[in-house]
Amino acid sequence: MNILIVFNHPYEGSFCNSLLNSVQNGLKMASHSIDLIHLDKEEFNPVMSAQDLKAFRDRKPVDSQVISYQQRLEKADHLIFIFPIWWELMPALMKGFIDRVIFPGLAYDYANKSNTRMKPLLKRIKGVTVITTMNTPGFIYRWFFGNAIQRALIRGTFWKLGYKNRKWISYNRVKMVNQSKREEWLVKLEKQFSKF
Template identity: 65%
Template sequence: MKVIIVFNHPYAGSYCNAILKSVEKGLEIGGHDIDLIHLDQDAFNPVMTAADLKAFRDKIPVDHKVIEYKDRIKNADHLVMIFPIWWELMPAMMKGFIDKVIFPGVAYDYTNKENTRMRPLWTSLKGVTMITTMNTPQYLYWGIFGNAIRRAVMAGTFWKIGYKNRKWISFNEVKAVNQEARTTWLKQLEKRFSLLK
Protein backbone atom coordinates (compact mmCIF):
# COMPACT_ATOMS: atom_id res chain seq x y z
CA MET A 1 0.00 0.00 0.00
CA LYS A 2 1.20 3.52 -0.79
CA VAL A 3 0.73 5.84 2.18
CA ILE A 4 1.22 9.58 1.90
CA ILE A 5 1.81 11.54 5.11
CA VAL A 6 1.17 15.28 5.31
CA PHE A 7 3.03 16.65 8.33
CA ASN A 8 3.05 20.10 9.90
CA HIS A 9 5.15 20.96 12.94
CA PRO A 10 8.18 23.26 12.81
CA TYR A 11 10.01 21.94 15.89
CA ALA A 12 12.02 18.73 15.45
CA GLY A 13 11.82 17.95 19.18
CA SER A 14 8.02 18.04 19.32
CA TYR A 15 5.77 15.15 20.27
CA CYS A 16 4.26 15.43 16.77
CA ASN A 17 7.68 14.51 15.39
CA ALA A 18 7.80 11.49 17.70
CA ILE A 19 4.35 10.53 16.38
CA LEU A 20 5.61 10.87 12.81
CA LYS A 21 8.54 8.53 13.53
CA SER A 22 6.24 5.93 15.13
CA VAL A 23 3.83 6.05 12.20
CA GLU A 24 6.68 5.69 9.71
CA LYS A 25 8.18 2.79 11.69
CA GLY A 26 4.83 1.01 11.82
CA LEU A 27 4.28 1.48 8.10
CA GLU A 28 7.78 0.15 7.37
CA ILE A 29 7.08 -2.93 9.51
CA GLY A 30 3.86 -3.42 7.55
CA GLY A 31 5.75 -3.26 4.26
CA HIS A 32 4.04 -0.10 3.02
CA ASP A 33 5.53 2.54 0.72
CA ILE A 34 5.80 5.94 2.45
CA ASP A 35 5.79 9.38 0.86
CA LEU A 36 6.26 12.24 3.35
CA ILE A 37 5.08 15.76 2.59
CA HIS A 38 6.72 17.86 5.33
CA LEU A 39 5.09 21.25 4.93
CA ASP A 40 7.59 23.05 7.17
CA GLN A 41 10.67 21.66 5.44
CA ASP A 42 9.05 22.42 2.08
CA ALA A 43 8.45 26.04 3.19
CA PHE A 44 4.92 25.60 1.87
CA ASN A 45 3.15 28.95 1.41
CA PRO A 46 -0.31 28.63 3.01
CA VAL A 47 -1.60 31.99 1.77
CA MET A 48 -4.36 32.00 -0.82
CA THR A 49 -3.29 34.68 -3.28
CA ALA A 50 -5.41 36.36 -5.94
CA ALA A 51 -3.81 34.02 -8.49
CA ASP A 52 -4.75 31.01 -6.33
CA LEU A 53 -8.36 32.18 -6.10
CA LYS A 54 -8.55 32.62 -9.86
CA ALA A 55 -7.08 29.13 -10.16
CA PHE A 56 -9.83 27.89 -7.79
CA ARG A 57 -12.42 29.30 -10.17
CA ASP A 58 -10.67 27.83 -13.22
CA LYS A 59 -9.87 24.50 -11.48
CA ILE A 60 -6.22 24.77 -12.56
CA PRO A 61 -3.74 25.24 -9.68
CA VAL A 62 -0.83 27.64 -10.21
CA ASP A 63 1.21 27.09 -7.03
CA HIS A 64 4.07 24.74 -8.02
CA LYS A 65 3.94 22.96 -4.66
CA VAL A 66 0.22 22.29 -5.06
CA ILE A 67 0.87 20.79 -8.48
CA GLU A 68 3.67 18.64 -7.03
CA TYR A 69 1.50 17.48 -4.11
CA LYS A 70 -1.38 16.69 -6.46
CA ASP A 71 0.85 14.37 -8.49
CA ARG A 72 2.15 12.66 -5.34
CA ILE A 73 -1.25 12.16 -3.71
CA LYS A 74 -3.26 10.98 -6.72
CA ASN A 75 -1.84 7.43 -6.62
CA ALA A 76 -1.82 7.03 -2.82
CA ASP A 77 -3.96 4.41 -1.10
CA HIS A 78 -4.10 6.14 2.28
CA LEU A 79 -3.60 9.72 3.47
CA VAL A 80 -2.29 10.48 6.97
CA MET A 81 -2.30 14.03 8.33
CA ILE A 82 -0.26 14.80 11.48
CA PHE A 83 -0.34 18.19 13.19
CA PRO A 84 -0.83 19.95 16.55
CA ILE A 85 -3.97 21.79 17.52
CA TRP A 86 -3.16 25.35 18.54
CA TRP A 87 -5.93 27.59 19.90
CA GLU A 88 -8.42 24.82 19.00
CA LEU A 89 -7.46 24.80 15.28
CA MET A 90 -4.71 23.56 12.97
CA PRO A 91 -1.53 25.56 12.25
CA ALA A 92 -1.49 27.89 9.25
CA MET A 93 0.42 25.53 6.94
CA MET A 94 -2.06 22.69 7.44
CA LYS A 95 -4.98 25.07 6.90
CA GLY A 96 -3.27 26.33 3.77
CA PHE A 97 -2.75 22.75 2.58
CA ILE A 98 -6.48 22.13 2.93
CA ASP A 99 -7.36 25.44 1.24
CA LYS A 100 -4.93 25.08 -1.66
CA VAL A 101 -4.61 21.31 -2.24
CA ILE A 102 -8.13 20.08 -1.37
CA PHE A 103 -9.10 22.06 -4.42
CA PRO A 104 -11.58 21.67 -7.31
CA GLY A 105 -9.87 19.95 -10.20
CA VAL A 106 -7.22 18.58 -7.80
CA ALA A 107 -8.93 16.64 -4.99
CA TYR A 108 -12.55 16.81 -6.11
CA ASP A 109 -14.91 17.97 -8.79
CA TYR A 110 -18.57 18.92 -8.91
CA THR A 111 -21.18 16.57 -10.32
CA ASN A 112 -23.86 19.16 -11.13
CA LYS A 113 -24.09 22.62 -12.69
CA GLU A 114 -25.00 24.25 -9.39
CA ASN A 115 -21.65 23.20 -7.87
CA THR A 116 -23.38 21.69 -4.85
CA ARG A 117 -22.47 18.00 -5.17
CA MET A 118 -18.90 16.76 -5.07
CA ARG A 119 -17.04 13.63 -6.08
CA PRO A 120 -13.45 12.74 -5.15
CA LEU A 121 -10.77 12.79 -7.81
CA TRP A 122 -8.19 10.89 -5.75
CA THR A 123 -9.85 7.62 -6.69
CA SER A 124 -7.02 5.42 -5.36
CA LEU A 125 -7.47 6.84 -1.86
CA LYS A 126 -9.15 4.23 0.36
CA GLY A 127 -8.90 6.09 3.67
CA VAL A 128 -7.87 9.21 5.57
CA THR A 129 -6.38 9.25 9.08
CA MET A 130 -5.87 12.49 11.00
CA ILE A 131 -3.57 12.45 14.06
CA THR A 132 -3.52 15.50 16.32
CA THR A 133 -2.01 16.62 19.60
CA MET A 134 -3.43 19.21 21.97
CA ASN A 135 -3.22 20.31 25.58
CA THR A 136 -6.97 20.81 25.93
CA PRO A 137 -8.86 18.03 27.75
CA GLN A 138 -11.14 16.04 25.44
CA TYR A 139 -14.33 16.93 27.30
CA LEU A 140 -13.56 20.67 26.94
CA TYR A 141 -12.63 20.35 23.28
CA TRP A 142 -15.85 18.51 22.48
CA GLY A 143 -18.20 20.24 24.91
CA ILE A 144 -17.01 23.85 24.98
CA PHE A 145 -15.13 24.34 21.71
CA GLY A 146 -17.50 22.31 19.55
CA ASN A 147 -15.03 19.70 18.30
CA ALA A 148 -13.80 22.18 15.70
CA ILE A 149 -11.23 19.95 13.96
CA ARG A 150 -13.66 17.07 13.43
CA ARG A 151 -16.24 19.45 12.01
CA ALA A 152 -13.77 21.24 9.75
CA VAL A 153 -11.57 18.39 8.48
CA MET A 154 -13.28 15.03 8.96
CA ALA A 155 -16.80 16.28 8.12
CA GLY A 156 -16.48 19.67 6.45
CA THR A 157 -13.73 18.53 4.08
CA PHE A 158 -13.38 14.77 3.59
CA TRP A 159 -16.98 13.71 4.28
CA LYS A 160 -18.26 16.50 2.05
CA ILE A 161 -16.01 15.39 -0.80
CA GLY A 162 -17.11 11.77 -0.42
CA TYR A 163 -14.42 9.82 1.44
CA LYS A 164 -16.14 7.30 3.72
CA ASN A 165 -13.18 5.74 5.57
CA ARG A 166 -12.13 8.55 7.92
CA LYS A 167 -10.38 8.20 11.28
CA TRP A 168 -9.28 10.78 13.84
CA ILE A 169 -6.72 9.89 16.51
CA SER A 170 -6.58 12.63 19.14
CA PHE A 171 -3.92 12.86 21.84
CA ASN A 172 -5.17 15.26 24.52
CA GLU A 173 -3.48 16.97 27.47
CA VAL A 174 -0.08 16.06 26.00
CA LYS A 175 1.93 18.36 28.30
CA ALA A 176 0.17 16.98 31.38
CA VAL A 177 0.71 13.25 30.80
CA ASN A 178 3.81 11.42 31.98
CA GLN A 179 6.54 9.95 29.79
CA GLU A 180 5.19 6.43 30.28
CA ALA A 181 1.84 7.41 28.78
CA ARG A 182 3.52 9.18 25.87
CA THR A 183 5.66 6.11 25.15
CA THR A 184 2.59 3.86 25.29
CA TRP A 185 0.78 6.08 22.80
CA LEU A 186 3.73 5.87 20.40
CA LYS A 187 3.89 2.08 20.65
CA GLN A 188 0.14 1.86 20.00
CA LEU A 189 0.52 4.02 16.90
CA GLU A 190 3.40 1.92 15.62
CA LYS A 191 1.34 -1.27 16.00
CA ARG A 192 -1.76 0.30 14.48
CA PHE A 193 0.06 1.42 11.34
CA SER A 194 1.97 -1.85 11.00
CA LEU A 195 -1.48 -3.47 10.59
CA LEU A 196 -2.91 -0.85 8.20
CA LYS A 197 -4.96 -2.37 5.38
Protein backbone atom coordinates in the same frame (compact mmCIF):
# COMPACT_ATOMS: atom_id res chain seq x y z
CA MET B 1 -0.18 0.58 -0.34
CA ASN B 2 1.26 3.99 -1.04
CA ILE B 3 0.69 6.13 2.05
CA LEU B 4 0.98 9.90 1.76
CA ILE B 5 1.70 11.62 5.09
CA VAL B 6 1.16 15.37 5.35
CA PHE B 7 3.02 16.63 8.43
CA ASN B 8 3.06 20.05 10.09
CA HIS B 9 5.08 20.93 13.17
CA PRO B 10 8.03 23.35 13.18
CA TYR B 11 9.83 21.94 16.24
CA GLU B 12 11.79 18.70 15.72
CA GLY B 13 11.60 17.83 19.42
CA SER B 14 7.79 17.93 19.46
CA PHE B 15 5.57 15.01 20.37
CA CYS B 16 4.10 15.30 16.87
CA ASN B 17 7.52 14.35 15.49
CA SER B 18 7.59 11.32 17.79
CA LEU B 19 4.13 10.34 16.51
CA LEU B 20 5.37 10.72 12.93
CA ASN B 21 8.29 8.36 13.69
CA SER B 22 5.95 5.77 15.23
CA VAL B 23 3.59 5.92 12.26
CA GLN B 24 6.45 5.55 9.77
CA ASN B 25 8.03 2.68 11.73
CA GLY B 26 4.71 0.84 11.83
CA LEU B 27 4.03 1.39 8.13
CA LYS B 28 7.54 0.15 7.25
CA MET B 29 6.90 -3.03 9.28
CA ALA B 30 3.76 -3.54 7.20
CA SER B 31 5.80 -3.01 3.99
CA HIS B 32 3.88 0.05 2.83
CA SER B 33 5.58 2.72 0.76
CA ILE B 34 5.65 6.15 2.42
CA ASP B 35 5.65 9.58 0.83
CA LEU B 36 6.18 12.35 3.40
CA ILE B 37 5.20 15.96 2.79
CA HIS B 38 6.83 17.93 5.63
CA LEU B 39 5.20 21.33 5.22
CA ASP B 40 7.63 23.12 7.57
CA LYS B 41 10.84 21.75 6.06
CA GLU B 42 9.52 22.26 2.54
CA GLU B 43 8.66 25.89 3.40
CA PHE B 44 5.14 25.61 2.06
CA ASN B 45 3.41 28.97 1.62
CA PRO B 46 -0.11 28.65 3.07
CA VAL B 47 -1.37 32.01 1.78
CA MET B 48 -4.04 31.92 -0.92
CA SER B 49 -3.09 34.73 -3.31
CA ALA B 50 -5.26 36.42 -5.94
CA GLN B 51 -3.39 34.34 -8.54
CA ASP B 52 -4.23 31.16 -6.58
CA LEU B 53 -7.91 32.12 -6.41
CA LYS B 54 -8.01 32.65 -10.16
CA ALA B 55 -6.31 29.26 -10.63
CA PHE B 56 -8.88 27.73 -8.26
CA ARG B 57 -11.71 29.21 -10.33
CA ASP B 58 -10.12 28.11 -13.60
CA ARG B 59 -9.19 24.67 -12.16
CA LYS B 60 -5.58 25.10 -13.27
CA PRO B 61 -3.04 25.40 -10.44
CA VAL B 62 -0.09 27.66 -11.17
CA ASP B 63 2.18 27.21 -8.12
CA SER B 64 4.83 24.54 -8.86
CA GLN B 65 4.80 23.25 -5.26
CA VAL B 66 1.01 22.88 -5.29
CA ILE B 67 1.20 21.05 -8.64
CA SER B 68 3.85 18.71 -7.20
CA TYR B 69 1.71 17.98 -4.12
CA GLN B 70 -1.29 17.27 -6.31
CA GLN B 71 0.73 14.78 -8.38
CA ARG B 72 1.72 13.02 -5.16
CA LEU B 73 -1.92 12.94 -4.02
CA GLU B 74 -2.87 11.17 -7.25
CA LYS B 75 -0.50 8.30 -6.37
CA ALA B 76 -1.75 7.86 -2.78
CA ASP B 77 -3.93 4.99 -1.55
CA HIS B 78 -4.36 6.48 1.94
CA LEU B 79 -3.76 9.93 3.45
CA ILE B 80 -2.42 10.59 6.94
CA PHE B 81 -2.35 14.11 8.40
CA ILE B 82 -0.30 14.77 11.55
CA PHE B 83 -0.36 18.17 13.28
CA PRO B 84 -0.91 19.92 16.63
CA ILE B 85 -4.16 21.64 17.51
CA TRP B 86 -3.43 25.29 18.30
CA TRP B 87 -6.26 27.58 19.42
CA GLU B 88 -8.72 24.75 18.67
CA LEU B 89 -7.72 24.38 14.98
CA MET B 90 -4.87 23.23 12.74
CA PRO B 91 -1.81 25.46 12.24
CA ALA B 92 -1.69 27.84 9.26
CA LEU B 93 0.48 25.56 7.08
CA MET B 94 -2.00 22.68 7.39
CA LYS B 95 -5.00 24.93 6.72
CA GLY B 96 -3.16 26.39 3.73
CA PHE B 97 -2.50 22.88 2.39
CA ILE B 98 -6.24 22.16 2.48
CA ASP B 99 -7.07 25.54 0.91
CA ARG B 100 -4.44 25.49 -1.84
CA VAL B 101 -4.02 21.79 -2.67
CA ILE B 102 -7.47 20.21 -2.26
CA PHE B 103 -8.35 21.74 -5.60
CA PRO B 104 -11.46 21.50 -7.82
CA GLY B 105 -10.73 19.57 -10.97
CA LEU B 106 -8.12 17.46 -9.20
CA ALA B 107 -9.32 16.50 -5.71
CA TYR B 108 -13.03 16.91 -6.41
CA ASP B 109 -15.66 18.03 -8.85
CA TYR B 110 -19.29 18.98 -8.42
CA ALA B 111 -21.91 16.30 -8.94
CA ASN B 112 -24.56 18.80 -10.07
CA LYS B 113 -24.82 22.19 -11.76
CA SER B 114 -25.84 23.97 -8.57
CA ASN B 115 -22.38 23.20 -7.06
CA THR B 116 -23.86 21.76 -3.87
CA ARG B 117 -22.71 18.12 -3.98
CA MET B 118 -19.09 17.09 -4.41
CA LYS B 119 -17.60 13.93 -5.83
CA PRO B 120 -13.99 12.85 -5.21
CA LEU B 121 -11.65 12.65 -8.19
CA LEU B 122 -8.72 11.07 -6.34
CA LYS B 123 -10.04 7.57 -6.95
CA ARG B 124 -7.05 5.69 -5.48
CA ILE B 125 -7.57 7.14 -2.01
CA LYS B 126 -9.42 4.61 0.14
CA GLY B 127 -9.26 6.49 3.44
CA VAL B 128 -8.00 9.39 5.52
CA THR B 129 -6.46 9.32 9.01
CA VAL B 130 -5.93 12.50 11.04
CA ILE B 131 -3.58 12.37 14.04
CA THR B 132 -3.45 15.38 16.37
CA THR B 133 -2.02 16.56 19.67
CA MET B 134 -3.43 19.14 22.05
CA ASN B 135 -3.24 20.20 25.67
CA THR B 136 -7.00 20.55 26.10
CA PRO B 137 -8.89 17.62 27.68
CA GLY B 138 -10.87 15.76 25.03
CA PHE B 139 -14.29 16.25 26.64
CA ILE B 140 -13.74 20.02 26.91
CA TYR B 141 -12.63 20.16 23.28
CA ARG B 142 -15.76 18.28 22.22
CA TRP B 143 -18.38 19.92 24.39
CA PHE B 144 -17.08 23.43 25.04
CA PHE B 145 -15.12 24.18 21.84
CA GLY B 146 -17.44 22.30 19.51
CA ASN B 147 -15.06 19.57 18.28
CA ALA B 148 -13.66 21.94 15.65
CA ILE B 149 -11.31 19.48 13.89
CA GLN B 150 -14.10 16.93 13.56
CA ARG B 151 -16.37 19.57 12.06
CA ALA B 152 -13.84 21.35 9.85
CA LEU B 153 -11.66 18.51 8.57
CA ILE B 154 -13.18 15.08 9.17
CA ARG B 155 -16.69 16.12 8.11
CA GLY B 156 -16.20 19.60 6.64
CA THR B 157 -13.57 18.48 4.12
CA PHE B 158 -13.32 14.70 3.82
CA TRP B 159 -16.96 13.75 4.37
CA LYS B 160 -17.97 16.37 1.79
CA LEU B 161 -15.45 14.85 -0.62
CA GLY B 162 -17.09 11.46 -0.18
CA TYR B 163 -14.41 9.49 1.69
CA LYS B 164 -16.15 6.91 3.88
CA ASN B 165 -13.07 5.56 5.69
CA ARG B 166 -12.20 8.53 7.95
CA LYS B 167 -10.47 8.25 11.32
CA TRP B 168 -9.29 10.80 13.87
CA ILE B 169 -6.73 9.85 16.54
CA SER B 170 -6.37 12.58 19.16
CA TYR B 171 -3.74 12.77 21.90
CA ASN B 172 -5.00 15.11 24.60
CA ARG B 173 -3.41 16.87 27.58
CA VAL B 174 0.01 16.12 26.04
CA LYS B 175 1.97 18.55 28.23
CA MET B 176 0.33 17.18 31.36
CA VAL B 177 1.03 13.46 30.90
CA ASN B 178 4.26 11.81 32.06
CA GLN B 179 6.94 10.35 29.80
CA SER B 180 5.88 6.75 30.37
CA LYS B 181 2.35 7.57 29.16
CA ARG B 182 3.78 9.21 26.06
CA GLU B 183 5.94 6.16 25.37
CA GLU B 184 2.91 3.93 25.82
CA TRP B 185 1.03 6.00 23.23
CA LEU B 186 3.95 5.77 20.78
CA VAL B 187 4.29 2.00 21.11
CA LYS B 188 0.55 1.52 20.66
CA LEU B 189 0.51 3.78 17.58
CA GLU B 190 3.44 1.96 15.97
CA LYS B 191 1.73 -1.38 16.60
CA GLN B 192 -1.52 -0.04 15.15
CA PHE B 193 0.17 1.04 11.91
CA SER B 194 2.20 -2.18 11.68
CA LYS B 195 -1.19 -3.88 11.14
CA PHE B 196 -2.43 -1.23 8.72
